[in-house]
Amino acid sequence: NAGVMQNPRHLVRRRGQEARLRCSPMKGHSHVYWYRQLPEEGLKFMVYLQKENIIDESGMPKERFSAEFPKEGPSILRIQQVVRGDSAAYFCASSPLGTGGRNTGELFFGEGSRLTVL
Amino acid sequence: GNSVTQMEGPVTLSEEAFLTINCTYTATGYPSLFWYVQYPGEGLQLLLKATKADDKGSNKGFEATYRKETTSFHLEKGSVQVSDSAVYFCALRNSGNTPLVFGKGTRLSVIA
Numbered sequence: 127n128a129g130v131m132q133n134p135r136h137l138v139r140r141r142g143q144e145a146r147l148r149c150s151p152m153k154g155h156s157h158v159y160w161y162r163q164l165p166e167e168g169l170k171f172m173v174y175l176q177k178e179n180i181i182d183e184s185g186m187p188k189e190r191f192s193a194e195f196p197k198e199g200p201s202i203l204r205i206q207q208v209v210r211g212d213s214a215a216y217f218c219a220s221s222p223l224g225t226g227g228r229n230t231g232e233l234f235f236g237e238g239s240r241l242t243v244l
Numbered sequence: 245g246n247s248v249t250q251m252e253g254p255v256t257l258s259e260e261a262f263l264t265i266n267c268t269y270t271a272t273g274y275p276s277l278f279w280y281v282q283y284p285g286e287g288l289q290l291l292l293k294a295t296k297a298d299d300k301g302s303n304k305g306f307e308a309t310y311r312k313e314t315t316s317f318h319l320e321k322g323s324v325q326v327s328d329s330a331v332y333f334c335a336l337r338n339s340g341n342t343p344l345v346f347g348k349g350t351r352l353s354v355i356a
Contacts, residue, residue: 130287159343168333168348169288182343217287219344231276231295231337233344237287 128153131200132218132236140244145205145212147239151220157181158201159233160193163215175201208243215240246271250334250347257324257354265319265350267308267334275336277301277310277317278344282331291319291332324354 131150139145151158157176161169174182175195186193190208195201205212219233251266269277276295280288292301297312306321317334334347 161346169346171343171345174343185343219288232278232290232293233337235280235287235289 130218130220130234130236132216132239134239135237136240136242138242138244139208141209142207145208145241145243147203147205147216147218147241148200149203149218149220149236150200151218152234155220155222155234157221158195159219159221160201160203161217161219163217163238165214169217172203205241208241210243213241213243246275246336246338246345248334248336248345248347250332250350252348253331253351255350255352257352259326259354259356260323261354263319263321263324263328263352265332265334265352267317267319267347269315269317269334269336271315271336271338273338275338277308278335278337279306279308279317279319280333280335280346282333282349284330288333324352326354326356328352329354 130152133148159174160172162172163169171185173186173193178197190206192204215238217235217238219235221233247270249268278293279291281291282288292303294301294310297310300309308317308319331349331351333349335344337344
């Protein structure tokens with residue numbers, strides 16, 4: 127059972143370009159969370175999605191950032207017109223559906239996508 | 245709102261020393277509590293968890309007890325190893341599929 131897969135692992139962009147980060151959740155998981163980790167800081171929640179729905183985007187910057195989790199394919203975090211302050215590690219996590227026995231409460235994390243903006 | 249406060253690092257210990265990393269929380273309801281570990285260049289891995297008051301989570305020699313009366317979930321290990329060098333994050337999660345709320349992390353360095 128493959129874990130949470132994120133790609134690319136490393137991404138370099140120049141200011142003003144677009145960055146797209148992809149996340150495939152663990153098999154059987156239908157909830158996806160995106161977090162951002164700035165250098166030497168903790169993880170900040172950005173957005174929580176289920177298939178075709180954004181459930182909570184309270185941590186997303188109001189401009190330039192968007193996320194989706196389509197019916198087919200991975201979840202995508204998109205950052206338009208990147209700036210140097212967007213340089214960070216972006217982590218995706220997944221959890222199974224519902225609050226029943228399969229959901230032990232933990233989130234399963236990918237290895238992250240490290241964005242560098244020049 | 246929900247929040248987690250953990251001791252600031254870095255923490256530097258000699259091999260076989262005793263480790264305590266303090267964590268306290270503020271939450272509505274009855275959250276589940278977690279410790280995650282992040283090794284250099286990697287993602288987060290669950291270290292241990294506790295889902296209700298007085299539960300003790302344990303794994304790889306690490307332990308933490310859910311103390312509702314002091315709203316704490318301190319991480320302890322009796323004898324650390326160089327391989328334990330990492331960043332440790334305390335986190336909480338309320339019921340359902342709400343997001344995890346993390347503390348800022350504590351960097352641990354263990355020297356031989």
